[in-house]
Amino acid sequence: MAAVAGASGYAGGEALRLLLAHPELEIGALAAHSSRGPLGDHQPHLAPLADRELVGLDPEILADSDVVILGLPHGASGRLTAEILEINPDVRMVDLGADHRLLDSADWAAYYGEGWSEPWAYAMPELIRTDGNQRDILAGASLIAAPGCNASAVTFAAQPAVSAGIATGDDIVAVLAVGYSGAGKALKPHLLASEAVGNLNPYAVGGTHRHIPEIMQNLRLAGGTLGGLSFTPVLAPVVRGIIATVSIPVVPGTTAADVTDAYRSAYDGEPFVRWSPTPPNTAVTIGANTALVHAVLDREGERLTAVCTLDNLVKGTAGAAIQALNLSLGLPEEMGLTSIGVAP
The missing domain is CATH 3.30.360.10 (Dihydrodipicolinate Reductase; domain 2)
Known part of the structure; x- marks a missing residue:
């Protein structure tokens, strides 16, 4: 069961669009900061979820999931993920925001200000690194940070x-x-x-x-x-x-x-x-x-x-997140994702 926080936004909506095509992930709670009412009022293109009600960013609700995907502004997800982990240390989370991307707290302070959060496994399987393989890092990772x-x-x-x-x-x-x-x-x-x-x-x-x-x-x-x-x-x-x-x-x-x-x-x-x-x-x-x-x-x-x-919104955000989530769950990397564009 995968909950989505920030479901009324662009990144959260894109994550939901991809999840609807995923054969192994069921969509759970849909949460937002201030938006309320049926999801269809905010994401009319997601017709199968149109009648689902948006709830607040309640860590208790989100922690009662196997997977939580967060599409929130920087600074917001860091606080919320800490609360979720305190309730359910075994939950798997993917942050679409910036809070868990940077390894160096000084970099965060220089570009974002206060509130650096611990870095998570970086959701770029294709990242080339001299000290190992990014796919090995993502395999089995329970906390994942999507790239910018x-x-x-x-x-x-x-x-x-x-x-x-x-x-x-x-x-x-x-x-x-x-x-x-x-x-x-x-x-x-x-x-x-x-x-x-x-x-x-x-x-x-x-x-x-x-x-x-x-x-x-x-x-x-x-x-x-x-x-x-x-x-x-x-x-x-x-x-x-x-x-x-x-x-x-x-x-x-x-x-x-x-x-x-x-x-x-x-x-x-x-x-x-x-x-x-x-x-x-x-x-x-x-x-x-x-x-x-x-x-x-x-x-x-x-x-x-x-x-x-x-x-x-796809390879730049939600698609990369689903790709990394697949690796962390031991699923085929391409599951629920397409490499076929819609041009023209």
Whole structure:
């Protein structure tokens, strides 16, 4: 039985959409911070759950489940998960928020402020690390932290070069176009259709975006030194999708074949992160738990450009969570997930 906290939001709703297609997971309690009434009033596309009533974020109710998936703002899930674990230490939890992602409390303090929570197993099975295998860490893990969507796109774009030794990870420059669903469901003036349509809106510029320490953490695990990371996201007038264009300095003597070999081999055999022979677009990943990655050596031979596209709500959030949950439960990794997009 899987309960979902934050069921009225975008991330929680996406988790429910995927759970409805999962043959081994039954949906339990549906909880939200302030939203009440039938779920259909808030998530009309989830017709099979339309009559289910939303309850409050009561740790007693949520703890009476085998699995709890939390789609809450940062800072909220850390407190709630501690209360749930106190009631039921055996519950399995997956946090879609940021609270349990960062290994270093100083990183949390620098980008989020107070309230660092203990890190959980990171829900990126494809994470390349020099000290082990991420799937082994997820197997049997009862506490799982889903990755950030932007962090996933940049990590997938950069880690093959770092892991293969053709880049140190220094001086990486990443520019992303991001769909508005990544900003959440809260009503804010800059998220209104009248502000978004026909507009490209940069945000969290100048090294302030909260996914920066997560990206750097990931690339250090892959063997990078990470002397610097420039990261600039831009809200684009689309609902879903991320395209990350990442420029990475390469070590002298790196060839075009070295770049292709590094990226092809990094994702060879992966069910959901795949090499694309041409620069991918976002449309082919929408609705799928798929990330597509392409990389090419720049003409001068001093940098490479890697492009990654994914659906921010699926492979960027809820899909990654379900994929990791499958591993933790000993189920086939692909269960309940699709790699087929809905383009056009």
